Amino acid sequence: MQKRFTKRKLNIAIVAAATTIFSALLMSSSHREAPMIADDPVADNTDVYAFRDPKNETRVVIIANFIPGQLPQAGPYFYHFSEDVRYEIHIDNDVSTPGDDITYRYTFKRTNQNPNTFLDIRRNFDANAAGNENLKTTYTLEKSTDGGKTFMAVITDGVVPPPNIGPRSLQGTLGLSGGPDYDKRMMDSRRTATTGEYVYVGPIDDPFFVDIGGISDIADAPRQNGKSVDGLKCLNVSTIAMQIDISTLQKNHQSVYKAKNILDPDYVIGVWASASRRAMKTLNGDGTSSTSGNWVQVSRLGMPLTNEAVIPTGYKDYWNSLTPYQDLAHLAEFGKFFYNPELALFMENNFIGDNVPSLKPLRIQTRSLGKFNFTNNTMGLYNLKGNAALDGTALSESAFGSLLLPAAASPRSVDIWPIFHTGVPNLAPYQLATGKAGNPLASGKPFINNFLPNGGDMLRLNMAVPTTPRNSPDFNSLGLIQAAVLGLTDTRYNGSTKMEFIPNMDGFPNGRRLEDDVTRIELQAVSGIVLAAVGLWYDDFNGSNPVTPDLLSVYSYTTGVEKNDIAFKDQFPYVQTPWSGVHICDCDVDQMTDHKAMGTFPATQSLGIAAPEIFATVSPNPMVNTNTVRYQLDADANVQIGVYSILGQPVKILANEKQSAGTHTINWQLKNVPQGTYFIRFLKDGKLKQTLSVVKE
Numbered sequence: 001m002q003k004r005f006t007k008r009k010l011n012i013a014i015v016a017a018a019t020t021i022f023s024a025l026l027m028s029s030s031h032r033e034a035p036m037i038a039d040d041p042v043a044d045n046t047d048v049y050a051f052r053d054p055k056n057e058t059r060v061v062i063i064a065n066f067i068p069g070q071l072p073q074a075g076p077y078f079y080h081f082s083e084d085v086r087y088e089i090h091i092d093n094d095v096s097t098p099g100d101d102i103t104y105r106y107t108f109k110r111t112n113q114n115p116n117t118f119l120d121i122r123r124n125f126d127a128n129a130a131g132n133e134n135l136k137t138t139y140t141l142e143k144s145t146d147g148g149k150t151f152m153a154v155i156t157d158g159v160v161p162p163p164n165i166g167p168r169s170l171q172g173t174l175g176l177s178g179g180p181d182y183d184k185r186m187m188d189s190r191r192t193a194t195t196g197e198y199v200y201v202g203p204i205d206d207p208f209f210v211d212i213g214g215i216s217d218i219a220d221a222p223r224q225n226g227k228s229v230d231g232l233k234c235l236n237v238s239t240i241a242m243q244i245d246i247s248t249l250q251k252n253h254q255s256v257y258k259a260k261n262i263l264d265p266d267y268v269i270g271v272w273a274s275a276s277r278r279a280m281k282t283l284n285g286d287g288t289s290s291t292s293g294n295w296v297q298v299s300r301l302g303m304p305l306t307n308e309a310v311i312p313t314g315y316k317d318y319w320n321s322l323t324p325y326q327d328l329a330h331l332a333e334f335g336k337f338f339y340n341p342e343l344a345l346f347m348e349n350n351f352i353g354d355n356v357p358s359l360k361p362l363r364i365q366t367r368s369l370g371k372f373n374f375t376n377n378t379m380g381l382y383n384l385k386g387n388a389a390l391d392g393t394a395l396s397e398s399a400f401g402s403l404l405l406p407a408a409a410s411p412r413s414v415d416i417w418p419i420f421h422t423g424v425p426n427l428a429p430y431q432l433a434t435g436k437a438g439n440p441l442a443s444g445k446p447f448i449n450n451f452l453p454n455g456g457d458m459l460r461l462n463m464a465v466p467t468t469p470r471n472s473p474d475f476n477s478l479g480l481i482q483a484a485v486l487g488l489t490d491t492r493y494n495g496s497t498k499m500e501f502i503p504n505m506d507g508f509p510n511g512r513r514l515e516d517d518v519t520r521i522e523l524q525a526v527s528g529i530v531l532a533a534v535g536l537w538y539d540d541f542n543g544s545n546p547v548t549p550d551l552l553s554v555y556s557y558t559t560g561v562e563k564n565d566i567a568f569k570d571q572f573p574y575v576q577t578p579w580s581g582v583h584i585c586d587c588d589v590d591q592m593t594d595h596k597a598m599g600t601f602p603a604t605q606s607l608g609i610a611a612p613e614i615f616a617t618v619s620p621n622p623m624v625n626t627n628t629v630r631y632q633l634d635a636d637a638n639v640q641i642g643v644y645s646i647l648g649q650p651v652k653i654l655a656n657e658k659q660s661a662g663t664h665t666i667n668w669q670l671k672n673v674p675q676g677t678y679f680i681r682f683l684k685d686g687k688l689k690q691t692l693s694v695v696k697e
Contacts, residue, residue, distance in 0.1 A: 031044070031068035031069060031208075031232075032044065032068060032069070033308040033316065034299075034307055034317050034319070034320050035317055036320070037298060037317075037320060040277075040298060041067055041069075042066070042079075042082040043085045043275040043276075043277060043298050043299050044066060044067060044068055044275070044299055045064065045065070045066055045274070045275060045299045045300065045301035046065040046066060046067070046068045046206070046208065046237055046301075047064075047065045047208050047301070048062075048063070048064050048065075048271060048272065048301050048512070049061070049062070049459075049511075049513065050062050050063075050269070050459050050461045050511045050512060051461070051467075051511045051512065051513045051514075052246075052461075052463060052506055052511070053243060053467070054468075054469065054470055055571060055572070056243070057466070057467065058245060058246055058256055059243050059245055059246060060243075060244055060246055060461070060463055061242070061243050061244075061572065061573070061574065062242045062244065062271055063239055063240070063242075063574075063575065064087070064239070064240045064273035064301075065204075065206070065208075065237045065238065065239050065240075066087060066237070066238050067079050067081070067237060067238045069235055070206070070236040070237055070238070070578075071235065071236075072164065072234065072235075072580055072581045072583060073581040073582070074581075075119075075120060075165065076118050077120070078120055078163035078165070079163070079203070079236070079238060080108075080110065080137055080160075080238075081106075081108040081139070081201075081238055082108065083108050083109060084278065084281070085108075085276065085277055086106070086107060086275065086276045086277075086295060087105070087107075087108075087240060087273070087274075087275055088103055088104065088106070088275070088276070089104040089240065089242065089271070089272075089273050090102075090103055090104075090274065091103070091104075091249060091269055091270070091271060092269065092270040092271075092324075092454060092456075092458065093249060093251040093270075094251040095452060095453055095454050097147070098147065098325070099148065099323075099325055100144070101147075101251065102143070102144070102145055102248075103147075103148050103151075104141060104142075104197075105141070105143075105144070106139050106140070106141055106142075106201065106240055107139065107140050107142075108137055108139045108140075108160070109137070109138050109139070109140075110136065110137050110138075111135070111136045111138070112134060112135050112136075113133050113136050114133075115134075120133065120134050120135070120163060120165060120169065121134065121162060122134070122169075122174055122175065133162050133176075137159075137160035138157065138158055138160065139158040139159075139160060140153055140155065140156050141154050141155035141199060142154065143193070143195060143197075154193035154194045154195045155191050155193045155199060158191050158199065158201055159189050160189070160201050160202045161182070161186050161189045161202040161203065162176075162185075163578070163581070164182045164203065164236075164577070164578045164579065164580045164581065165581045166580055166581050167582070170182060170185070182578070182580070183577045186200070186202060186577055186578075189201075189202060190572070190573070196245055196248060197243065197244050197248070198242070198243040198244075198572060199240075199241065199242050199243075200239070200241045200572070200573040201240050201241070202238070202578075203237070203239075203578040204236060204237060204239045204573075204575040204576060204578050205235075205237075205565070205576040205577065205578055205579055206232045206235050206236060206237040207237075207514050207564055207575050207576070208232055208237075208564075209230045209232060209233075209517075209561050209562075209565065210230065210232065210559070210561060211223070211228040211230060211231060211561045212231025212232070213229060213231055214228050214559075214560065215519075215559070218355075218356060219346060219356045219358055219359055220358050221559040221561075222358055222558055222559060222560030222622065222695050223358070223560060223695070224357055224358060224676055224677050224695075225675050225676055226675065227560070227697045228560025228561050228622070229561070230561045230564075230565050232565075233565040233585060234565065234579050234583065234585035235579070236578040236579055239573070240273075241572070241573035241574075241575060243572045243573075246267070246463045249269050249463065250266070250267055250463065251266065256464060259464035261464070261499060262464050262465050262466060262500075262501055262505075263426050263448070263449035263462060263464065265425075265449055265451060265462075267462055267463040267464040268423065268450050268460060268461070268462050268463075269452070269460070269461055269463060270324070270423075270452045270454065270456065270459070270460050271302065271458060271459045271460075271461065272301060272302035272324055272457070272458045272459065273300065273301050273302075274297050274301075275297070275298055276295045276296060276297045276298060277291070278291035278292055278293050278294070278295060278296070279292070279293030279296050280292045280293040296321070297320070297323065298320060298321070300322070300323065302324060302456070302457045302458040303419075303420050303457055303459055303509070304459075304512070305518065305522050306420060307319050307320065309522075310337050310338060310341055310343075310420075311337055312337065315333070315334070315337075319334070323456070324454070324456025324458050325454065325456055326456075327421060327455050327456045327457055328421075328456065331406075335406065335410075335413075335417065336410070338412060338413070338416050338421070339406075339407075339409075339412050339413045339416075340376040340409070340410065341376075341412060341526055343523070343526045344364060344375065344376050344526055345376065346359050346362075347359060347362045347364050347527050348363070348364060357677060358677070359523070359557075360693065361553040361554060361557040361693050362523060362524070362527035362553075362554055362557055363527065363539075363553070363554070364526075364527055364528045365528045365532070365536060365537075365538055365539055366539055367539050368528075368531065368532075368536040368537055368538070368539065368541075369536065369537065372536060373411065374411045374412065374528055374531060375411065376411070377409045377411075378411050379408060379409065379411065380410065380411030380412065381395065381405065381411075381414050382405055382407070382408050382410065382411075384405075385397075385405045389441055390441065392428065393428040393441055394427040394428065394429070394430060395414065395429065395441075399427070400425075403417075403418075403422065403455075404417075404418060415525070415528075415530050415531055416525065419509055419525065419530070420457050421455050421456060421457055422452065422453040422454075422455065423450035423451040423452050423460040424448045424449070424450060424451060424509075425449060425451035426446050426448065428441055428442060428443045428444070429441050429442075429534050430534060431444035431445055431446050431497075432445040432447050432488055432534065433488060433533065433535035433537075433546065434487055434488055434493075434494045434497060435496070435497035436535050438535070439535070440534055440535030440536050442535075443497065444497060444534065445493070445494070445496075445498075445499075446497075446499045447480070447483055447484055447487050447502060447505060448462075448480060448505065448510055450462045450509070450510045450511075459509075459511060459512055460509070460510070460511070461510060461511030462510055462511075465501070465505050465506045465510060466501050466505075466506065467506050468503045468504050468505075468506055468507070470515070472503060474486070474503035474504070475503065475504065475515075476503070476504050477507075477515045477520075477562060478504070478507070478516075478517060478520070478521060478524075479504055479507025479508040479509070479513070479517075479521055480504060480505065480507050480509060480521075481521055481524060481529060481530075481533075482503070482504040482507070483502045483503060483504040483505045483507065484529075484530075485555065486504070487502045488533065488547075489547065508521055509521070509525075514564070514568050515563065515564075515568070517559075517562050520557065520558065520559050520562065523557070523559070524555070524557060527554050528554070529555065532546070532551055532554075537551070538550035538551050538554075545613070549689060549690045549691050552615075552691075553691060553693070556692060556693075557693075560622065564576075613634045613635070613637075613684050614632070614634070614639075614682045614684050614689040614690050615690070616629060616630065616632075616680070616682050616690055617630050617631070618692055618694050621695060622694070622695040622696070622697045623670060623695065624670070624696075625669070625670055625671055626667060626668065626669055626670060627667075627668045627694065628665060628666070628667055628668070629641065629654060629665070629666040629667075629668060629680065630663065630665050630666075631663070631664055631682060632662070632664075633659055633660070633661050633662060633663075633664065633684070634661060635661045636658070636659070636660050636661055637659065637684045638657070638658050638659075638684070639655050639656075639657065639658075639659045639682070639684060640653070640655065640656045640681075640682075640683040641653070641654040641656075641680065641681070641683070642680070642681050642683075643668075643678050643679070644678065644680075644681060645678060645679075651673065652668070654668060673696050674696065675696050675697060676696055677693060677694070677696075678693070678695075678696065679692070679693055679694075680693075680694060
């Protein structure tokens with residue numbers, strides 16, 4: 001008998017898919033992201049960072065983290081790097097050479113200094129003897145510059161600090177008596193390789209931040225009924241951090257001062273990390289084990305989120321076994337997951353999107369400029385393939401059209417796929433809409449060039465791009481998205497199309513800084529904000545002002561957790577001291593950043609960027625008892641501001657009157673307002689101009 005696949009069954013299947021993808025996203029960047037590696041945490045890559053050192057412009061910092069979810073109090077046997085795993089950091093700086101141009105390999109050894117105690121640290125009975133570590137960890141660093149054919153040891157005496165058990169163990173009479181505090185012990189363990197690299201290896205606070213609980217509950221981020229909480233708060237991770245001269249990483253070994261400009265393509269590197277094991281492990285039956293066979297890669301990581309929320313479950317272990325240099329050969333298998341990302345389903349007006357209220361601010365262009373649809377399985381820009389309008393752009397067949405416009409029904413081949421697999425070139429259409437006079441295919445203002453077209457999933461960094469000082473008022477965790485906003489709307493930068501440094505051009509996805517909010521950035525990217533930045537505006541663009549409510553909605557979206565649970569260090573390795581085993585975690589710490597508006601917009605000009613008629617911000621968000629609404633009005637008008645529930649029911653009218661041009665402020669008391677998500681709608685002369693989402697805790 002033929003089975004009926006009813007609409008209800010289809011909806012249940014879609015919800016199941018939704019749960020699967022967000023269960024993957026919840027542990028991003030790469031914490032337990034695939035079935036096999038979830039069973040092997042000591043070999044699990046969690047995150048990779050690469051950024052130009054903010055304190056030393058001639059150096060780059062690369063950080064690879066492993067072993068997720070470490071409880072600080074996980075004694076008596078604490079977390080450690082494995083003796084049976086090869087941990088590697090890989091650098092590609094030249095697409096003309098096969099494989100790695102530089103490989104750094106770390107191997108570890110543990111020594112049991114005191115086999116007569118169950119404690120990790122304890123002094124022997126001799127009062128004059130120093131305290132001992134139970135299983136003290138050391139490492140050897142080897143370096144290869146010939147594609148991994150040969151390796152040379154450059155550190156042989158590397159010391160991993162002990163776990164941060166507590167003050168009695170680290171400084172007390174029965175512990176490592178009289179030793180330094182953990183922060184100093186951590187800094188003292190840094191080593192300089194014989195080839196110049198500066199290295200720290202050991203436990204740290206996990207610098208990644210995300211509301212695991214909320215996102216795992218079918219994308220409840222920000223949470224609709226409660227405060228968003230960083231699921232990695234007060235947890236540690238094991239890091240390999242390196243500070244490396246740019247001349248070491250640059251393909252011709254040139255210093256950064258020889259760069260032709262701040263987007264010099266010769267200074268682009270691709271970075272990824274991996275962990276490998278021997279093919280065979282034998283349990284010997286006497287409490288020991290042995291390994292044999294070839295080394296097999298079991299985990300890899302370049303861009304955050306790839307194997308978590310792009311690659312489906314059935315392919316995850318296979319993906320982990322491949323190197324980025326094999327990705328292009330497997331494009332037929334994996335390309336479709338980037339061309340039509342599953343996450344995009346949550347940002348469409350369909351059954352899934354309509355039932356994920358937290359992502360309601362994120363919607364993808366369906367009729368950009370009246371004709372271009374970028375939702376899944378639509379044509380995107382493919383109908384332009386072969387058109388003379390593409391001549392001189394990266395999309396032409398004589399350039400990279402075969403990669404960027406590979407097939408019909410692959411709409412995100414022009415933005416999501418290259419962000420992950422080639423980097424973005426400084427060519428039209430990948431320049432800001434500033435100066436394009438309404439034509440997204442025209443040349444505009446340069447803001448990125450991390451193009452390294454090897455086809456592999458890597459974190460790509462242009463080392464020639466200057467750093468944004470961490471104490472600058474322009475520094476922003478939205479990275480390159482914020483740079484695009486400034487380049488489009490800030491009068492310091494949008495007056496011409498000349499190449500110039502715009503703050504946060506050094507941010508993700510041009511590399512990845514510790515502060516960058518990659519979860520939010522990637523969700524915004526899936527929602528089409530990069531397309532909008534180059535002139536493929538959102539659906540509500542009417543031909544005059546591209547800074548529309550839809551664009552503002554995507555830009556102002558928040559997951560509810562926007563920064564790490566503790567500030568980062570101001571010197572290498574920049575990651576913070578690991579949490580102590582006796583630390584009591586404060587679950588109420590504020591992890592929201594100060595939201596910056598999209599600037600005070602200039603009047604309409606030849607560059608095609610105009611001021612919004614109403615521009616509004618709210619603070620704080622999430623809110624508790626009070627909320628302040630501030631907005632700028634470009635001209636005298638009748639203004640109506642209303643608050644609505646997530647179901648569209650009116651909650652409160654904040655304004656309904658004739659108002660003069662200028663800045664206005666409304667203080668809203670929320671004592672009797674239930675917890676949940678609300679929308680504030682701003683109308684001018686009866687026409688909707690902006691909508692903001694706010695969360696009441």
